[in-house]
Amino acid sequence: MIVSVASGKGGTGKTTVAASLSRVWDRPVTLVDMDVEEPNLHLFLHPVIEGKSSANLEIPVIDESRCTSCGQCSDLCQFKAIALMGSVLLTFPELCHGCGGCIAVCPEGALSPGERELGEISVGKAGGAGFLMGRLRVGEAMSPPFMRMVKAKLVEIIGESERDAIIDAPPGVSCPAVNAVMDSDVIVLVTEPTPFGFHDFKLAWEAFSPLSKPMGAIINRAGLGNDDVYRFCTKSQIPILAELPFDRAIAEAYARGRVIADEFPRLREIFLSLRDGIRELADTGSREAARA
Amino acid sequence: MSKIAITSEGPSLEDQMDSRFGRAAGFVVIDMDTMSSHYIENGQSQIMAQGAGIQAAQLIAKAGAGWVLTGYVGPKAFQALSAVGIKVVQDLRDITVGEALERFKSGGLKIAQAPNRESGK
Amino acid sequence: MREILIISGKGGTGKTSLTGAFAHLAVNKVICDLDVDAPDLHLLLCPSFDQTEEFYSGFEARIMEELCTQCGLCASMCRFEAIRENGHGFSVDPLRCEGCKVCGAFCPSGAILFPQKHSGRWHVSSTRFGPLVHARLFPGEANSGRLVMVLKQKARELAKARGMDMVLCDGAPGIGCPVISSLSGTNLAVAVTEPTPSGRHDLERVADLCGHFQIAFAVIINKHDLNPDESARIEAFCRQRSYPLLARLPHDQIVTTAMLQGKVVTELPETDFSRELKKGWTMIRELASSVR
Numbered sequence: 001m002i003v004s005v006a007s008g009k010g011g012t013g014k015t016t017v018a019a020s021l022s023r024v025w026d027r028p029v030t031l032v033d034m035d036v037e038e039p040n041l042h043l044f045l046h047p048v049i050e051g052k053s054s055a056n057l058e059i060p061v062i063d064e065s066r067c068t069s070c071g072q073c074s075d076l077c078q079f080k081a082i083a084l085m086g087s088v089l090l091t092f093p094e095l096c097h098g099c100g101g102c103i104a105v106c107p108e109g110a111l112s113p114g115e116r117e118l119g120e121i122s123v124g125k126a127g128g129a130g131f132l133m134g135r136l137r138v139g140e141a142m143s144p145p146f147m148r149m150v151k152a153k154l155v156e157i158i159g160e161s162e163r164d165a166i167i168d169a170p171p172g173v174s175c176p177a178v179n180a181v182m183d184s185d186v187i188v189l190v191t192e193p194t195p196f197g198f199h200d201f202k203l204a205w206e207a208f209s210p211l212s213k214p215m216g217a218i219i220n221r222a223g224l225g226n227d228d229v230y231r232f233c234t235k236s237q238i239p240i241l242a243e244l245p246f247d248r249a250i251a252e253a254y255a256r257g258r259v260i261a262d263e264f265p266r267l268r269e270i271f272l273s274l275r276d277g278i279r280e281l282a283d284t285g286s287r288e289a290a291r292a
Numbered sequence: 293m294s295k296i297a298i299t300s301e302g303p304s305l306e307d308q309m310d311s312r313f314g315r316a317a318g319f320v321v322i323d324m325d326t327m328s329s330h331y332i333e334n335g336q337s338q339i340m341a342q343g344a345g346i347q348a349a350q351l352i353a354k355a356g357a358g359w360v361l362t363g364y365v366g367p368k369a370f371q372a373l374s375a376v377g378i379k380v381v382q383d384l385r386d387i388t389v390g391e392a393l394e395r396f397k398s399g400g401l402k403i404a405q406a407p408n409r410e411s412g413k
Numbered sequence: 414m415r416e417i418l419i420i421s422g423k424g425g426t427g428k429t430s431l432t433g434a435f436a437h438l439a440v441n442k443v444i445c446d447l448d449v450d451a452p453d454l455h456l457l458l459c460p461s462f463d464q465t466e467e468f469y470s471g472f473e474a475r476i477m478e479e480l481c482t483q484c485g486l487c488a489s490m491c492r493f494e495a496i497r498e499n500g501h502g503f504s505v506d507p508l509r510c511e512g513c514k515v516c517g518a519f520c521p522s523g524a525i526l527f528p529q530k531h532s533g534r535w536h537v538s539s540t541r542f543g544p545l546v547h548a549r550l551f552p553g554e555a556n557s558g559r560l561v562m563v564l565k566q567k568a569r570e571l572a573k574a575r576g577m578d579m580v581l582c583d584g585a586p587g588i589g590c591p592v593i594s595s596l597s598g599t600n601l602a603v604a605v606t607e608p609t610p611s612g613r614h615d616l617e618r619v620a621d622l623c624g625h626f627q628i629a630f631a632v633i634i635n636k637h638d639l640n641p642d643e644s645a646r647i648e649a650f651c652r653q654r655s656y657p658l659l660a661r662l663p664h665d666q667i668v669t670t671a672m673l674q675g676k677v678v679t680e681l682p683e684t685d686f687s688r689e690l691k692k693g694w695t696m697i698r699e700l701a702s703s704v705r
Contacts, residue, residue, distance in 0.1 A: 009453070011424040012424075143589045171586055173451055182508060196672060207553055210553075257610040
């Protein structure tokens with residue numbers, strides 16, 4: 001089972017939830033930091049990194065001696081990453097999406113695959129759990145292709161085993177966020193009961209609904225704000241899987257880099273019941289899928 | 293080369309210059325030998341996420357222009373134009389296409405040695 | 414004209430609440446919400462739309478079933494796994510399609526169309542603090558960077574037309590495509606951070622990003638009393654890199670209180686929080702007029 005921890009708004013507690021959930025998970029599990037622009041899970045889990053590899057996107061390299069300036073590659077490229085200027089063929093590697101079209105279309109075999117580094121993938125262990133992190137290179141704009149590579153690594157790690165995965169997704173509801181959660185079995189949305197939290201929660205719900213995955217909510221900083229998000233969950237039949245109280249002591253523990261399930265026994269209880277709630281949601285999801 | 297391209301908000305010499313290069317509304321191309329002009333529409337650049345400057349450079353190369361008169365040019369467009377020896381005059385704005393043409397004819401416009409805008413604008 | 418961008422790297426540090434207050438304090442400016450993915454600033458500014466425009470960006474593959482011979486070449490060439498066999502043929506998953514047109518270029522029966530993507534909507538609005546340019550990318554859409562560009566361009570035009578000398582922007586979390594776009598043309602980037610491991614880590618990455626693009630950078634620490642040690646580390650980081658530290662704001666529920674009323678903190682009775690914030694704004698104004 002793959003669980004994604006997501007949210008529309010940033011800073012609602014995704015990383016906190018993912019880290020604490022891993023502490024109470026009672027089956028083999030790998031934690032995946034898919035917030036590749038700003039990965040933070042490692043700051044709380046202090047994993048032992050066993051291997052690092054750079055993730056590279058395939059970009060075209062020109063063999064000028066073979067290029068006849070026919071322009072087919074340039075006409076095909078939608079991103080202007082390869083462009084014929086007069087009779088001169090130019091490449092702009094940072095614009096390349098790695099579709100491979102130019103290399104495939106070239107009738108002269110004048111283009112060959114090269115590489116652009118998107119980021120770094122780290123694999124290791126955090127306590128009893130496996131750990132996987134993608135870290136986008138600063139200055140690199142394209143996170144979705146990099147996230148695909150992190151997910152490919154996850155598939156490789158899970159393999160045929162029965163290992164579970166918990167994904168810490170990036171904030172937002174656009175391409176990167178949807179990319180992170182689209183292959184999971186269950187999505188849990190972390191929100192806070194404030195106007196910003198509620199507004200972005202609705203956006204996330206709207207964005208992820210077309211994926212037809214079972215979804216549940218976690219209300220963080222409960223007691224703050226108002227009850228709009230509760231009413232919305234009731235109306236839209238979104239199960240509230242856990243409520244984490246608004247408490248300065250919790251905020252301070254988080255600020256010191258602690259995993260809150262380790263620090264507060266009452267929170268550990270909440271995460272245990274969250275774990276069971278997620279399992280139940282996944283079972284309902286797979287039963288519904290089987291019926292469909 | 294005897295053709296110059298001027299970034300423009302419209303097809304005529306009376307139209308205002310468009311200070312943008314890649315995302316200019318269009319280009320008025322003038323043949324300096326015959327003084328005839330034609331207009332290249334660039335509206336499709338508005339929907340491009342990136343690479344508008346490169347595409348504009350391609351359009352200008354295809355039109356056979358040897359000079360570009362504009363406001364701002366980004367680094368990729370500059371690289372593309374330089375690759376085929378198209379000369380760039382930048383920092384022109386708030387004048388009409390016709391006025392830009394007059395300045396070009398009277399000489400004294402400086403050829404840019406480097407782009408004057410960051411990527412993506 | 415001066416362009417000021419409020420960013421954070423990490424989400425949920427209070428960026429939008431502070432931008433709202435700065436919008437109140439600033440005179441003669443256009444306000445611009447560049448978080449097109451999960452925008453929240455409008456919840457504080459309660460805009461009335463004066464102008465609404467559709468946003469089209471890129472293309473998306475669509476297979477015409479009646480022409481498709483089901484050869485499967487498109488699916489095998491798609492690097493994004495966006496074309497799937499669905500039991501009775503092939504279809505495109507719009508969430509995975511990058512719009513590269515490789516499938517269409519190689520389809521032997523010309524069965525693939527590329528309609529333009531309608532991916533969002535943007536507005537010019539009036540608010541009690543002045544004009545606001547803002548947008549909303551549809552859920553799951555890419556090309557947020559381009560939409561950010563459109564907003565910046567519009568905000569500049571508006572400022573010029575109305576004789577205003579400042580554009581005040583609320584940025585997106587992260588360091589990827591939309592954030593990189595939001596930096597272009599910015600005179601001063603103000604990062605709002607918090608004294609947590611994530612806050613500091615993400616601040617360092619967003620600082621590096623601004624360094625990469627040579628943008629002047631300054632820092633505000635929000636909730637500084639949550640972890641004095643971490644605050645001290647952030648301050649040391651700022652000193653070492655010569656980033657001006659503009660304000661140290663206490664952890665204060667006034668932010669949520671204001672949000673619940675649809676107001677900004679400086680519209681509420683003055684507290685230590687708002688006094689420090691006003692001091693910060695004065696420094697921002699001075700810095701913005703002194704940097705290149």
